Amino acid sequence: MEQFYDILKQLIRIPSVVGAEHPFFMFVKRELEEIGIEVEYYDGVLVAKGTQPTSGYISAHSDRHGLICTGHNEFQYAAFIAKNRADLTGTSNSEQLLHNFTSRFVDEKVQAYEPWSGTYLGMGVIKEASLCERRNNIIFKVDGFEYLFPGTPIAFMDRLDIKDNLISAQLDNVISVAIIIYMYHLGYKGTAFFTASEEAGKSWRFLLEYFRRFNISTNELLVLDTSPYKSLEDMQNLDVILRHRDENATFKSPLKNKIKKIAIEERIKYHFKDAYLKNNMKQSGVKGSLGTTELGRIIHATKGAIQGATLQIPTIGYHTVNETTTRKSVDSMITILKKLYVVDGD
Numbered sequence: 001m002e003q004f005y006d007i008l009k010q011l012i013r014i015p016s017v018v019g020a021e022h023p024f025f026m027f028v029k030r031e032l033e034e035i036g037i038e039v040e041y042y043d044g045v046l047v048a049k050g051t052q053p054t055s056g057y058i059s060a061h062s063d064r065h066g067l068i069c070t071g072h073n074e075f076q077y078a079a080f081i082a083k084n085r086a087d088l089t090g091t092s093n094s095e096q097l098l099h100n101f102t103s104r105f106v107d108e109k110v111q112a113y114e115p116w117s118g119t120y121l122g123m124g125v126i127k128e129a130s131l132c133e134r135r136n137n138i139i140f141k142v143d144g145f146e147y148l149f150p151g152t153p154i155a156f157m158d159r160l161d162i163k164d165n166l167i168s169a170q171l172d173n174v175i176s177v178a179i180i181i182y183m184y185h186l187g188y189k190g191t192a193f194f195t196a197s198e199e200a201g202k203s204w205r206f207l208l209e210y211f212r213r214f215n216i217s218t219n220e221l222l223v224l225d226t227s228p229y230k231s232l233e234d235m236q237n238l239d240v241i242l243r244h245r246d247e248n249a250t251f252k253s254p255l256k257n258k259i260k261k262i263a264i265e266e267r268i269k270y271h272f273k274d275a276y277l278k279n280n281m282k283q284s285g286v287k288g289s290l291g292t293t294e295l296g297r298i299i300h301a302t303k304g305a306i307q308g309a310t311l312q313i314p315t316i317g318y319h320t321v322n323e324t325t326t327r328k329s330v331d332s333m334i335t336i337l338k339k340l341y342v343v344d345g346d
Contacts, residue, residue, distance in 0.1 A: 001331070003185060007031070008160055008178040012169050015113050015155030017066030018078040021196045023118025024062055028177065028194055037184050042213070044206025046194040048184065056190025056341045057308070058183075059207060060176035060224045061198030061294065065319055067110065067140055067154040075140040075154060079199040104320055105129040105140065109157040112148055121152065156321045168324040171315055173198070175325070176224035179333060187343045195294065204297035211306055220255050221308030222340075223295045224333070226325070227273055228318030239269045239332035241312040246274065247289050248296035255309035255340075262339045268332040273312070311336065 016024035025046045029039045038049045046062070068078045105126045112121040124144035132139045145154070161168040169175075180192045193210070195203035211217065227241040242259060245251055263270045274290045281288055298306050313333055317323040337343070 001327075001334075004178060004182040004330070004334070005160070005162070007181050007185075008169075008175060011174050011178050011181075012158050012160050015066070015111065015118070015153065016062055016064050016174070017068070017153035017155050018063045018197055018199045019068070020066075020078075020113075020115040020153035021063050022116055023113065025194065025196075026118070028062070028181065031181055032184060035184060042206070042210055044196040044203065045210050047210065048180075048192040048194070050184065050189035050191070052189040053191045056188065057193070057218050057221045058180055058188075058190065058224060058337075059193040059195060059221060059294065060180055061173050061196070061203045062177055062194045063196055063199050063203075064155070064170050064172065064174060065199055066156060067142070069112075069145065069148040069150050069152040069154065071150055073142075073146050075142050075145070076135070077138040077140075078153065080137045103129070105138070108321065110142065110154045111157055112145060112152050112154045115151070115153050121148070123157070124154070158321050161322075162327075165327050166324050167327060167330070168317070168322050170321045171313075171323040171325060172226040172319065173224070175226065175313060175330070179224065179330070179337070182334065183337055183341070183343065186338065188337070188341050190341060198294055201292070201297075204294045204301070207294065208298050208301055208306070211302075217302075217305050219253050219307035221253075221295065221298070221306055222255055223293065223308060223310045225293070225310065225312045226315045226318070226323065227312035229314050229316055232316055232324075235314040235316065235326075237269050238271060238314045239263075239326075239329050240336065241273050241310075241314055242270055243273050243293070243310045243312075244275065246291050246293045246296035248292060249299035249304075251295065251299070251307065251309055252304070253307045253309045258340060259309060259311060259336055262336050263332075266332070266335055266339070268335065 014024045014027045032039050032048050040047045066078050067075045070076045108126045111123050124142040127143050128141035129138050158170045229235045295308050313325050313329045315323045315325045
């Protein structure tokens with residue numbers, strides 16, 4: 001797994017703020033082309049093709065949370081500025097999390113970069129973060145960025161921290177991107193999609209546009225991601241997370257049972273997140289959301305013409321630079337993918 005962690009360490013250093021993913025896409029493109037993978041770049045989605053492109057369809061979003069300069073010395077949370085939002089209803093779990101976010105940002109180091117070239121523009125420190133009810137967004141005070149122009153993306157300074165069995169960084173969703181690149185090193189021959197703006201609820205549109213562009217349909221689209229839990233205790237008996245459905249659609253794909261079968265054979269611990277959330281709601285008596293996923297939105301929009309499954313890594317510290325999972329979870333996801341796509345790599 002040394003090669004996998006080398007890939008992940010490199011990817012984490014490349015900024016990929018929502019709406020400003022281009023430098024990250026170019027880095028991924030180069031990494032894959034270096035090992036002979038064909039890569040095509042479309043609006044909002046990077047598409048990698050192995051020698052048997054229809055043998056698998058794996059997707060992972062490539063954007064991460066960060067800030068955007070929106071005026072002189074004014075900085076907002078990138079996913080929730082109005083131009084990035086897929087909707088303004090305020091009902092998504094992510095938007096509701098805004099209210100709990102502010103304190104975690106203070107004293108975080110951030111880096112500004114040029115959105116097209118990826119050129120480093122300087123480093124700053126977040127001094128204050130407060131929720132503005134009128135704009136329904138977090139407004140930041142950042143020391144050191146007085147010279148930046150509106151539209152400049154600002155990424156959290158991030159690095160991989162490995163301690164015992166735990167790995168930490170802003171893992172959502174760079175860890176899935178690293179796993180896909182590693183799978184190509186191991187011999188994966190199918191297609192992979194790297195999407196933009198998932199944190200703003202828009203990535204599914206880019207992916208759907210690709211399928212429509214080439215009149216492709218499949219019932220085996222596999223979407224990789226992380227899945228949040230409150231504490232290490234909540235996920236101590238979990239290696240990977242599956243779903244029967246999300247808020248938008250039911251997942252009806254042969255992949256779900258294939259993954260479940262592999263998990264049982266390999267003694268990989270799993271549960272279904274929607275069932276877990278329903279049980280929590282029942283116990284607390286508080287109705288909440290089953291969550292929204294890229295896959296659910298695509299199934300809903302295509303009326304089931306595109307179907308698939310999700311495979312997620314459980315984490316704590318969701319949407320922070322200290323998001324944490326276990327090495328066992330990463331090993332488990334890779335084991336499932338190798339078995340699913342008949343890859344022999346070590």
